[in-house]
Amino acid sequence: MDDLEALYKQVIMEHYKYPHNKGLLDNDKYKKVHLNNPSCGDDITVQFIVEDGIIKDIKQDGHGCSICMSSASVMTDVIMGRSVEDAKRLIQEFLDLLTGKEIDDEELMDALVYQGVSKFPARIKCAGLSWKAIKKGIEED
Numbered sequence: 001m002d003d004l005e006a007l008y009k010q011v012i013m014e015h016y017k018y019p020h021n022k023g024l025l026d027n028d029k030y031k032k033v034h035l036n037n038p039s040c041g042d043d044i045t046v047q048f049i050v051e052d053g054i055i056k057d058i059k060q061d062g063h064g065c066s067i068c069m070s071s072a073s074v075m076t077d078v079i080m081g082r083s084v085e086d087a088k089r090l091i092q093e094f095l096d097l098l099t100g101k102e103i104d105d106e107e108l109m110d111a112l113v114y115q116g117v118s119k120f121p122a123r124i125k126c127a128g129l130s131w132k133a134i135k136k137g138i139e140e141d
């Protein structure tokens with residue numbers, strides 16, 4: 001096992017066991033997007049609020065595999081507090097990274113370790129689900 005693979009497993013387990021920003025709010029001011037991935041059974045809802053062009057808060061909830069759930073937790077850490085423009089760029093970088101493109105943007109933080117997923121095509125949808133959900137919400141806004 002190389003270092004990246006070890007780190008990848010560690011990040012996934014940490015965020016799976018102790019997810020960040022988990023649990024939805026009963027607040028109409030938040031935009032809510034629900035997506036699922038039938039091939040794995042992943043089901044995720046992302047909720048966020050934009051104020052003055054900044055993504056001020058993000059919540060996520062759902063169920064599914066460890067890759068999907070951990071990635072949703074990591075996504076909230078990476079995207080929260082970003083401008084909408086930065087968020088769009090980082091989401092695209094993450095989705096590119098999943099398909100095997102060389103991405104080395106330290107702003108992606110823990111999300112960088114998911115480049116290991118590109119070796120397992122069936123899991124790309126798992127890792128990308130929450131990122132696609134917030135992308136959809138931002139683009140509709």
Ligand code: ZN
Nearest residue numbers: 040042065126
């Ligand atoms: Zn999955």
